[in-house]
Amino acid sequence: MSTPAPRKTDIGPPHYEQFLPEVIKKNYGKWKYHERPKPGVLLHVGHSGDKLWSVRAASARLMSIETLRLLADIADEFCDGHLRFTSRNNVEFLVVDESKVDPLIERLNKEGYPVGGTGPGITNIVHTQGWIHCHSAASDASGVVKSVMDELFPYYDGSKTLPAKLRIAFACCLNMCGAVHCSDIAILGVHRRAPVIKHDQLRGQCEIPSTVSACPTGAIRPTTVDGRETVEVIEEQCMFCANCYTVCPAMTLNDPVNDGLSIWVGGKVSNARSEPMFSKLAIPFLPNNPPRWPETVAAVKNIVEVYAKDARNYERVGEWIERIGWPKFFEMTEIEFTKYHIDDFKHAGETYKRSLHFRQK
Amino acid sequence: MAEKLRATPLLDELEKGPWPSFVTEMKKSAAKNPMANDQLGILEHSYRDKIGHWKHGGLVGVMGYGGGVIGRYSDLPEEYPECAEFHTIRVNQPAGWFYTSDVLRKLCDVWEKHGSGLTNMHGSTGDIILLGAKTEALEPVFSDLTEMGFDLGGSGSDVRTPSCCCGESRCEWACYDTMKFTHELTQHFQDELHRPAFPYKFKFKMAGCPNDCVASVARSDMSIIGTWRDNIQIDQKEVAAYVKNGLDIDADVTSRCPTGCIKWDGKALQIDNTNCVKCMHCINTMPKGLAPGKDRGATILLGAKAPIIGGALLASVLVPFYDMEDAEDIYELAEEIWDVWGEHGMNRERVGEFIQRIGLGNFLEQIGLEPEPEMVMHPRTNPYIFFELDEEG
Ligand code: SF4
Ligand code: SF4
Ligand code: SF4
Ligand code: SF4
Numbered sequence: 001m002s003t004p005a006p007r008k009t010d011i012g013p014p015h016y017e018q019f020l021p022e023v024i025k026k027n028y029g030k031w032k033y034h035e036r037p038k039p040g041v042l043l044h045v046g047h048s049g050d051k052l053w054s055v056r057a058a059s060a061r062l063m064s065i066e067t068l069r070l071l072a073d074i075a076d077e078f079c080d081g082h083l084r085f086t087s088r089n090n091v092e093f094l095v096v097d098e099s100k101v102d103p104l105i106e107r108l109n110k111e112g113y114p115v116g117g118t119g120p121g122i123t124n125i126v127h128t129q130g131w132i133h134c135h136s137a138a139s140d141a142s143g144v145v146k147s148v149m150d151e152l153f154p155y156y157d158g159s160k161t162l163p164a165k166l167r168i169a170f171a172c173c174l175n176m177c178g179a180v181h182c183s184d185i186a187i188l189g190v191h192r193r194a195p196v197i198k199h200d201q202l203r204g205q206c207e208i209p210s211t212v213s214a215c216p217t218g219a220i221r222p223t224t225v226d227g228r229e230t231v232e233v234i235e236e237q238c239m240f241c242a243n244c245y246t247v248c249p250a251m252t253l254n255d256p257v258n259d260g261l262s263i264w265v266g267g268k269v270s271n272a273r274s275e276p277m278f279s280k281l282a283i284p285f286l287p288n289n290p291p292r293w294p295e296t297v298a299a300v301k302n303i304v305e306v307y308a309k310d311a312r313n314y315e316r317v318g319e320w321i322e323r324i325g326w327p328k329f330f331e332m333t334e335i336e337f338t339k340y341h342i343d344d345f346k347h348a349g350e351t352y353k354r355s356l357h358f359r360q361k
Numbered sequence: 362m363a364e365k366l367r368a369t370p371l372l373d374e375l376e377k378g379p380w381p382s383f384v385t386e387m388k389k390s391a392a393k394n395p396m397a398n399d400q401l402g403i404l405e406h407s408y409r410d411k412i413g414h415w416k417h418g419g420l421v422g423v424m425g426y427g428g429g430v431i432g433r434y435s436d437l438p439e440e441y442p443e444c445a446e447f448h449t450i451r452v453n454q455p456a457g458w459f460y461t462s463d464v465l466r467k468l469c470d471v472w473e474k475h476g477s478g479l480t481n482m483h484g485s486t487g488d489i490i491l492l493g494a495k496t497e498a499l500e501p502v503f504s505d506l507t508e509m510g511f512d513l514g515g516s517g518s519d520v521r522t523p524s525c526c527c528g529e530s531r532c533e534w535a536c537y538d539t540m541k542f543t544h545e546l547t548q549h550f551q552d553e554l555h556r557p558a559f560p561y562k563f564k565f566k567m568a569g570c571p572n573d574c575v576a577s578v579a580r581s582d583m584s585i586i587g588t589w590r591d592n593i594q595i596d597q598k599e600v601a602a603y604v605k606n607g608l609d610i611d612a613d614v615t616s617r618c619p620t621g622c623i624k625w626d627g628k629a630l631q632i633d634n635t636n637c638v639k640c641m642h643c644i645n646t647m648p649k650g651l652a653p654g655k656d657r658g659a660t661i662l663l664g665a666k667a668p669i670i671g672g673a674l675l676a677s678v679l680v681p682f683y684d685m686e687d688a689e690d691i692y693e694l695a696e697e698i699w700d701v702w703g704e705h706g707m708n709r710e711r712v713g714e715f716i717q718r719i720g721l722g723n724f725l726e727q728i729g730l731e732p733e734p735e736m737v738m739h740p741r742t743n744p745y746i747f748f749e750l751d752e753e754g
Pocket of ligand 4: 273617618619620621622623632636637638639640641642643644
């Protein structure tokens with residue numbers, strides 16, 4: 001047996017420079033402008049006159065190494081092996097030879113990784129692990145994302161456009177591993193029942209004081225059940241946040257009937273025109289209906305279509321709603337307004353209407 | 362090794378339609394890998410009974426690191442023995458998510474040898490996610506990864522893997538070199554990244570301009586967003602060409618300016634730069650005609666987070682403008698913040714929540730920054746001022 005090499009630690013990520021194509025190294029910090037010659041393609045032009053075509057293809061985010069190897073082969077064939085991923089889990093092929101662009105698009109479409117996602121439309125949905133890999137998921141992530149994107153596909157491949165870009169995000173619980181709280185449309189998994197406490201396991205798995213203090217509403221109290229030290233939950237005080245579950249695995253929240261999805265609208269992160277804003281509640285609950293979640297798909301599609309018809313150029317969903325007002329939003333989308341839409345958490349009062357500025361019905 | 366695939370009548374529905382199918386991806390791995398095959402089975406099980414089958418936690422990791430691996434166990438180990446242990450490994454991505462086919466293949470080889478063959482490119486924070494390793498595989502994966510120049514990312518109450526937009530590498534709007542800064546920051550804070558010692562997680566995200574393509578204002582405890590201080594650069598000829606080619610400049614550009622500081626008189630574009638708030642809208646609509654100014658730097662914001670525990674927050678301004686000349690200044694600022702938050706923050710209290718609790722004014726005093734009007738939307742409206750007791754007369 002050979003002696004093991006000394007163990008390397010804290011080396012950090014590899015330096016990005018070794019992965020950059022020549023055209024980027026040469027024009028780094030010296031790009032002049034870009035255009036969108038066709039759906040899914042960005043053309044960047046440097047002050048030097050050099051050109052770079054980035055061809056953007058969809059991915060499921062969850063990818064097998066077989067697919068990564070396929071993408072690597074495609075990159076070798078069309079662009080000297082240079083590719084990158086975007087913050088929304090698309091893959092971009094970095095092409096310097098214009099004659100390769102169309103054949104590359106054709107190839108990617110043929111392999112099932114369609115090209116699109118640029119300009120005023122819909123691109124990949126930022127999402128989380130869901131039932132694939134997370135303990136607190138109130139729904140699956142990948143299945144909902146796949147179902148929604150299948151339906152909204154014409155807004156991805158450029159066959160339909162929108163007044164502005166529309167960013168959708170998905171998170172399967174209130175931990176929100178994706179930035180769903182500032183998305184044009186957010187789909188968020190919610191629990192609706194207080195934790196079921198496994199009294200026989202609690203002492204072995206959790207510390208009682210940290211479990212009690214984990215609850216933001218003070219709904220958890222220490223108690224004794226059958227002579228065992230454990231905790232209880234005052235159900236009326238529970239807002240189903242699952243924070244206790246993260247701290248204590250014996251406080252389980254997953255519920256096949258009462259878990260589901262909620263829809264939020266009108267958030268954005270860019271500073272363009274208006275300031276960044278939070279998404280606000282549109283639909284408090286839709287059932288978990290695998291494998292294709294038809295209620296959720298229909299709800300998202302409805303909002304997209306109403307927005308597409310009524311918004312002005314460059315108006316993001318949130319900007320559109322601010323212009324037309326929330327009453328009109330609920331009227332036009334035919335979404336029911338309920339008591340759940342009215343905030344009752346911290347600073348709730350700041351969201352109550354204080355003026356007589358109403359539009360005509 | 363050829364595997365007989367688990368039956369998945371429900372998941373099979375998700376192989377239909379134009380969008381790439383994660384089920385197809387899982388089957389590709391499952392055909393060769395028993396772990397991935399059991400993972401496919403357990404997911405079908407979840408689709409049947411509408412709940413997840415993963416248990417959380419369990420301290421697993423590699424020697425000397427407190428983060429980078431998320432322990433995951435299934436609650437159906439008898440039925441799906443191969444994925445009874447199915448840990449996630451977070452691998453720190455190269456800044457900007459650039460790869461060559463070569464390095465991608467090497468990553469695949471490592472993952473084929475030790476794990477399920479399933480990945481996320483990338484996870485929410487930005488890491489390469491290797492999904493599904495047994496406990497015994499963790500050290501060997503780590504050793505192979507470091508051998509090829511990769512390291513683990515963050516998890517738990519530590520610096521989480523910093524990430525950034527592609528910035529100057531491919532974007533004409535970048536106001537600082539996000540990739541260089543991110544790489545150096547990540548290297549600088551390796552210890553804080555691998556050994557959790559904070560009240561809770563701390564995320565850095567770097568965006569090159571106010572378009573904020575990485576959602577840093579919503580997703581990072583410290584958000585560094587490029588901006589400029591001088592005049593927008595105008596190429597009048599190119600602006601005129603946009604108009605000639607059909608751009609409705611009044612409807613789509615000037616009337617959309619949030620401060621009304623941009624005018625088109627039919628021949629030339631005029632910008633009252635003293636009133637421009639650098640929102641990027643006019644530049645976004647005419648990339649050939651307009652560009653950010655030349656006096657560039659960044660705004661540093663603090664405190665964004667998702668709802669858990671005290672409600673979601675957007676980041677707010679901490680340093681209105683920094684010229685990004687010396688990364689050391691930002692490292693020092695971060696360390697100042699960690700000192701105060703580390704000492705007074707409660708367990709699982711993000712820095713944004715901590716600031717809400719003690720007040721931004723007090724926080725500024727503790728980290729040694731002067732209050733500035735750029736930090737608030739407006740001054741306070743309530744008169745409950747905690748005057749200091751040494752103020753007199
Ligand atoms: S959002 Fe919640 S359920 Fe989904 S991956 Fe994150 S922590 Fe898990
Ligand atoms: S789910 Fe949230 S509100 Fe309910 S008991 Fe647990 S921590 Fe408290
Ligand atoms: S944030 Fe700005 S600089 Fe960075 S990629 Fe987006 S538009 Fe370009
Ligand atoms: S960047 Fe925004 S604020 Fe400044 S001139 Fe352009 S549209 Fe107006």
